[in-house]
Amino acid sequence: MLTYIIRRLLYAIPIILGVNMLTAALFFQINTPDDMARRMLGEKNVTVDAIENWKREHGYDRPAFVNTGASGTAMFTQTVFFQKSAPLLWFDFGRSDRNNINIGLEIRNRMWPSLAVSIPIFMAGLIVEIFIAMMLAYWRGSVLDLAVVVLSVVMMSVSTLFYIIAGQFMLGKVFKLFPISGYDTGIYSFKFLVLPVVIGVISSMGVGVRFYRTVFLEEMGRDYIRTARAKGLSEGTVLFKHGLRNAMIPVLTNVVVSIPFLFYGSLLMETFFAIPGLGSFTIDAIQSQDFAVVRSMVYLGSILYIVGLILTDISYTLFDPRIRLG
Amino acid sequence: MPIILATDLFVYLLVAAGAYFVVKTRGAGQAADVLRELRKRRLTMAALTVLAIYAGVALMDSVRWRDALDSDVAAGNNGRIYSPEALSLLDRALGGLRLAQEKTYSSPLASRLFTKENALLASGEVRREYAPLKYPGIHLLGTDKVGSDVLYMAVKGVRTAIIIGAGATIIIIPFAIFFGVIAGYFGGVIDDVIQYVYTTLASIPGVLLIVAFMLLFGNRGYQGGSVAPDDVVLGVFVPNDRLMWLCLILGITSWTDLCRLIRGETLKLRELEYVQAARALGAGKLRIIYAHVVPNLMHLVVITFVLQFSSLVLAEAVLSYIGIGVGPQTGSWGNMINTARLELSRAPVVWWNLAGAFAGMFFLVLPANVFADAVRDALDPRLRNR
Numbered sequence: 137m138l139t140y141i142i143r144r145l146l147y148a149i150p151i152i153l154g155v156n157m158l159t160a161a162l163f164f165q166i167n168t169p170d171d172m173a174r175r176m177l178g179e180k181n182v183t184v185d186a187i188e189n190w191k192r193e194h195g196y197d198r199p200a201f202v203n204t205g206a207s208g209t210a211m212f213t214q215t216v217f218f219q220k221s222a223p224l225l226w227f228d229f230g231r232s233d234r235n236n237i238n239i240g241l242e243i244r245n246r247m248w249p250s251l252a253v254s255i256p257i258f259m260a261g262l263i264v265e266i267f268i269a270m271m272l273a274y275w276r277g278s279v280l281d282l283a284v285v286v287l288s289v290v291m292m293s294v295s296t297l298f299y300i301i302a303g304q305f306m307l308g309k310v311f312k313l314f315p316i317s318g319y320d321t322g323i324y325s326f327k328f329l330v331l332p333v334v335i336g337v338i339s340s341m342g343v344g345v346r347f348y349r350t351v352f353l354e355e356m357g358r359d360y361i362r363t364a365r366a367k368g369l370s371e372g373t374v375l376f377k378h379g380l381r382n383a384m385i386p387v388l389t390n391v392v393v394s395i396p397f398l399f400y401g402s403l404l405m406e407t408f409f410a411i412p413g414l415g416s417f418t419i420d421a422i423q424s425q426d427f428a429v430v431r432s433m434v435y436l437g438s439i440l441y442i443v444g445l446i447l448t449d450i451s452y453t454l455f456d457p458r459i460r461l462g
Numbered sequence: 463m464p465i466i467l468a469t470d471l472f473v474y475l476l477v478a479a480g481a482y483f484v485v486k487t488r489g490a491g492q493a494a495d496v497l498r499e500l501r502k503r504r505l506t507m508a509a510l511t512v513l514a515i516y517a518g519v520a521l522m523d524s525v526r527w528r529d530a531l532d533s534d535v536a537a538g539n540n541g542r543i544y545s546p547e548a549l550s551l552l553d554r555a556l557g558g559l560r561l562a563q564e565k566t567y568s569s570p571l572a573s574r575l576f577t578k579e580n581a582l583l584a585s586g587e588v589r590r591e592y593a594p595l596k597y598p599g600i601h602l603l604g605t606d607k608v609g610s611d612v613l614y615m616a617v618k619g620v621r622t623a624i625i626i627g628a629g630a631t632i633i634i635i636p637f638a639i640f641f642g643v644i645a646g647y648f649g650g651v652i653d654d655v656i657q658y659v660y661t662t663l664a665s666i667p668g669v670l671l672i673v674a675f676m677l678l679f680g681n682r683g684y685q686g687g688s689v690a691p692d693d694v695v696l697g698v699f700v701p702n703d704r705l706m707w708l709c710l711i712l713g714i715t716s717w718t719d720l721c722r723l724i725r726g727e728t729l730k731l732r733e734l735e736y737v738q739a740a741r742a743l744g745a746g747k748l749r750i751i752y753a754h755v756v757p758n759l760m761h762l763v764v765i766t767f768v769l770q771f772s773s774l775v776l777a778e779a780v781l782s783y784i785g786i787g788v789g790p791q792t793g794s795w796g797n798m799i800n801t802a803r804l805e806l807s808r809a810p811v812v813w814w815n816l817a818g819a820f821a822g823m824f825f826l827v828l829p830a831n832v833f834a835d836a837v838r839d840a841l842d843p844r845l846r847n848r
Contacts, residue, residue: 150658151658151661154658154662155662155665155666158663158666159674162675163674289828289831289832289835290828292831293824293827293828293831294824295776295779295820295827297779297780297796297799298816298824301799301803301806301816305806305811309806309807404783404784407784418673419784422673422677422785423785425677427677430673430674430677431674434666434667434671434674437667438665438666438667441664441665442665
């Protein structure tokens with residue numbers, strides 16, 4: 137088991153390096169530091185001196201990958217890539233281009249509001265979706281099943297923007313149940329969190345219910361289920377004792393792969409509800425064209441994705457006895 | 463003078479593919495089987511009809527030309543001068559709505575403006591009242607803040623949505639097939655390299671890759687609206703189109719799934735009896751790939767295409783909302799939502815802008831979802847036998 141995990145982690149290293157190189161190429165080669173400086177200082181009437189000055193202040197005045205002016209290891213360390221992109225490998229995010237804030241500190245602070253929104257959405261969504269999907273699997277082929285399937289296709293076809301805008305309007309403005317947006321610290325954040333959580337659960341319900349229904353139905357069509365029925369077990373026992381336990385394997389892996397992304401929050405939710413998390417941090421950086429922040433977030437997102445993949449593979453081996461470690 | 467945008471080609475290609483399919487169904491081949499499968503359900507055919515109408519609107523909005531300005535200024539020049547505005551067939555057909563410009567908001571089918579303004583009465587006194595509209599009764603969905611017709615703008619969003627939904631996948635299909643097939647068929651180092659590339663690309667969160675890409679490339683070239691002389695190549699073609707960049711990056715982010723599917727299927731196909739038989743008969747590798755492998759992958763391509771269509775349409779709205787989607791000059795539902803985002807918090811609520819955009823989107827995405835399910839059922843033999 138341990139050797140498997142270690143090997144799986146080693147596989148991740150070239151991918152992480154690749155992501156780092158790719159973001160560096162995208163942000164330093166295609167979009168040169170000169171372009172960045174010009175954007176930051178305003179497009180017009182920028183002198184060459186001002187650009188050089190900005191680059192020096194923000195540490196972009198070195199060559200991109202190889203510094204021919206230096207000797208020895210400094211040839212590679214005295215470059216934009218090594219100074220700006222390589223530190224991401226040891227999670228040193230540096231400072232933002234616009235306000236000179238410490239990105240790593242900002243990420244640590246903003247992580248919690250993101251988690252406060254995304255964990256309840258995720259957990260409540262999961263419970264509701266699995267519950268509905270199990271009911272449908274139990275009464276499959278009935279009018280209820282058909283109605284809910286049709287409803288979930290309809291719900292899938294509605295834009296998330298609609299759920300958010302309509303939800304804020306109906307629950308926030310017309311019925312005045314919750315504050316429309318905002319955030320507070322600690323326990324006081326609760327009243328601000330209800331609305332985004334409700335909307336978040338509803339907006340992902342169509343896709344989720346359909347997915348889990350397919351998973352359960354696929355499981356219910358298997359031979360061992362037929363055997364269980366043939367033994368004379370009741371449909372409820374067959375579904376909950378036999379079907380559900382085996383269907384949990386795909387469900388669990390689907391869950392595990394999304395766990396790292398909970399940190400990341402949701403770009404849309406956080407901007408609409410003015411939650412000071414990582415999503416709104418990213419959106420603000422996009423709108424102010426702060427490439428240092430965007431670069432850090434791209435990198436962080438990739439790392440989380442890779443961690444998710446590794447966790448999925450490990451969880452497969454833990455939960456599915458058919459998969460033996462090779 | 464005709465103007466062809468790079469993105470128009472996607473619409474032509476899509477329509478051509480549709481026409482090709484219709485021609486194909488006249489025989490007794492696989493296409494006819496698929497159609498028979500699809501026709502079993504009336505719901506599918508209804509969805510297909512709605513989609514065809516949307517595609518027709520997009521096609522009308524993709525045939526455009528510039529009018530010649532035969533003014534005195536032009537006469538002095540050597541040759542004719544063309545208007546910078548390349549109006550499409552749709553713009554011309556809906557000219558009545560496009561030009562019926564009001565001052566500001568008016569509710570659906572209203573005869574007066576939605577907000578009060580000062581009016582000078584005949585007696586000389588000034589009173590605040592709801593001014594009458596210039597074109598009362600023709601705005602089925604009312605007008606927006608600057609007085610444009612909402613129905614017209616919602617219809618203009620169709621082309622953008624269709625292009626994003628279809629174009630992003632069309633653009634990457636050749637690459638996905640090429641890399642997927644050679645990875646699956648040849649294996650070894652080639653396979654490792656290709657797998658490495660797509661795993662790395664897939665690791666970067668799609669939305670952030672899109673953001674980075676659009677911030678870097680999105681501001682170049684044609685942004686929508688009037689056509690600048692610099693944008694036009696050979697007098698008719700606009701190659702650099704912001705919408706095109708958006709399709710490209712959406713394609714790159716969704717490329718990996720299709721490539722992985724194709725690789726897996728190729729791995730399976732190359733061991734099948736008929737491929738081995740072809741090999742035993744002395745067929746070359748390229749011949750096997752071309753004649754035996756690729757045709758048997760096409761169902762994956764079609765399924766991916768229809769399944770991705772609706773999520774791409776929804777993604778366009780979100781991206782335009784964040785401000786990295788299509789340019790503000792290009793009609794799109796995301797842009798409509800973005801401009802109307804605060805209108806529900808006005809004292810008398812202005813709802814028709816949002817309603818127009820969301821309805822336009824919903825009535826495209828719902829049939830697309832229904833149709834995608836039907837196509838998947840018809841093409842996936844595993845599901846069909848059930």
